[in-house]
Amino acid sequence: MAPLAPKTGDAVFASVDRVNAELFTLTYGxxxxxxxxxxxxxxxxxxxxxxxGYNIGVRLIDEFLAKSNVSRCVDFKxxxxxxxxxGFKMFLGITASVTSWDAEGTSFSLVLEDxxxxxxxxxxDTCQGxxxxxxxxxxxxxxxxxVSMKTEVTWVRDMLHGDDAYELRVKxxxxxxxxxxxxxxx
Amino acid sequence: xxxxxxxxxxxxxxxxxxxxxxxSAGRMDTNDSLRLASLWHSMHAISQQLSPTxxxxxxxxxxxxxxxxxxxxxxxxxxxxxxxxxxxxHMEALLKVIYELYTDYVLKNPFYEMEMPIRCELxxxxxxxxxxKDRVALLGR
Numbered sequence: 456m457a458p459l460a461p462k463t464g465d466a467v468f469a470s471v472d473r474v475n476a477e478l479f480t481l482t483y484g485x486x487x488x489x490x491x492x493x494x495x496x497x498x499x500x501x502x503x504x505x506x507x508g509y510n511i512g513v514r515l516i517d518e519f520l521a522k523s524n525v526s527r528c529v530d531f532k533x534x535x536x537x538x539x540x541x542g543f544k545m546f547l548g549i550t551a552s553v554t555s556w557d558a559e560g561t562s563f564s565l566v567l568e569d570x571x572x573x574x575x576x577x578x579x580d581t582c583q584g585x586x587x588x589x590x591x592x593x594x595x596x597x598x599x600x601x602v603s604m605k606t607e608v609t610w611v612r613d614m615l616h617g618d619d620a621y622e623l624r625v626k627x628x629x630x631x632x633x634x635x636x637x638x639x640x641x
Numbered sequence: 642x643x644x645x646x647x648x649x650x651x652x653x654x655x656x657x658x659x660x661x662x663x664x665s666a667g668r669m670d671t672n673d674s675l676r677l678a679s680l681w682h683s684m685h686a687i688s689q690q691l692s693p694t695x696x697x698x699x700x701x702x703x704x705x706x707x708x709x710x711x712x713x714x715x716x717x718x719x720x721x722x723x724x725x726x727x728x729x730x731h732m733e734a735l736l737k738v739i740y741e742l743y744t745d746y747v748l749k750n751p752f753y754e755m756e757m758p759i760r761c762e763l764x765x766x767x768x769x770x771x772x773x774k775d776r777v778a779l780l781g782r
Contacts, residue, residue: 513755514748514749514755515748516717517715517719517740517743517744517748518741518744518748520715520716520717521715521737521740521741521743521744522741522744526716601717602716602717
């Protein structure tokens with residue numbers, strides 16, 4: 456049997472069950488608020504959000520692969536396009552654009568014009584260091600790790616901090632070989 | 642007679658995390674199924690190494706006189722395989738559907754721990770529905 460053709464982000468987005476966007480946004484807001492109350496330190500909240508995202512990402516990647524029929528990416532550039540065009544569309548209903556590749560082709564920026572997580576959010580002065588959407592960077596890191604790419608994901612621009620868009624910087628640290636047998640010294 | 646004899650799911654390190662028996666013949670005890678799973682995991686890996694072409698993804702189908710074994714490996718390393726009557730059709734599509742069920746009812750269960758044996762009722766329930774469904778229905782997917 457021929458492999459199934461990869462679906463577009465739109466097609467997958469249309470075929471899966473979804474929740475009301477407002478419910479999603481408000482639930483996320485309530486969760487961040489609770490974390491701030493529990494942990495008190497903004498840095499700790501950032502860390503916790505990233506860890507939660509990571510835990511989601513390591514599970515989410517399988518759903519992504521199963522429902523989009525995406526096959527192995529030939530290079531990191533293709534990976535970036537798939538994340539931006541299929542991944543974001545499928546789970547958040549938005550598309551990101553891939554920009555600012557570095558010369559070695561190991562890091563790029565994902566620019567989000569639209570971000571459903573922040574629809575009703577204004578950061579108070581006490582939370583200026585908070586990366587409100589830090590969960591997203593964790594999800595990306597976790598998901599990519601499961602398909603053998605160690606990455607570092609950081610926020611460059613954030614509209615809640617007065618920038619004109621959301622920009623995530625994804626840097627490929629190393630590609631872990633997945634073939635067995637693993638080298639003896641690993 | 643059931644066309645599908647059994648279903649196995651192996652995690653990325655070769656441990657059996659799910660086993661279900663559908664045929665009456667050749668029922669295996671827990672030790673045998675664990676052994677078979679890790680053997681298959683190794684054979685799958687060896688087949689990738691032995692392949693004369695690069696980019697080989699391992700054995701997809703093993704045919705014998707009395708059974709066929711269809712294997713599907715997700716890009717994350719989890720393997721799904723069914724043992725079925727020789728010549729049973731649409732097993733690739735079935736494995737794909739099972740993979741989707743796994744993502745929906747196992748991975749999304751917050752109390753399921755990654756890489757551990759699957760004990761999720763919803764997964765069992767939906768799985769038996771899919772297996773029982775007329776195989777013609779799988780054609781349309």
